[in-house]
Amino acid sequence: MIDWERVNELKAEVGPEDFAEIVALFLDEAEDAVARMLATNSAKSLESALHFLKGSALNLGFAELANACQSAERAAAQGSTSIDTQAIADLYRDSRRAFETAGSSAAA
DSSP: OOOHHHHHHHHHHHOHHHHHHHHHHHHHHHHHHHHHHHHOOOHHHHHHHHHHHHHHHHHHTOHHHHHHHHHHHHHHHTTOOOOOHHHHHHHHHHHHHHHHHHHHHHHO
């Protein structure tokens, strides 16, 4: 679900303080993207939200989410609006929970 190698790579690149800021920003913006994705009925808006979520997920190591977004983004780019956005939202929340739980364990 989480590419911990990518997470550790990013943390090493930016340092722990900036990493915490990046994570907070990602989670805030991802929540907005998920909300937009769930609320839209436009293929173009759906594609945009999925593209943003995919890029952010890749950057932070949410590998499974990024893959799901990529497939859905391709479908939306072809005009489809019959994408299981709730499954993607659930995957985001599961990924977030796994990330935060591991982060809490590492900090303890």
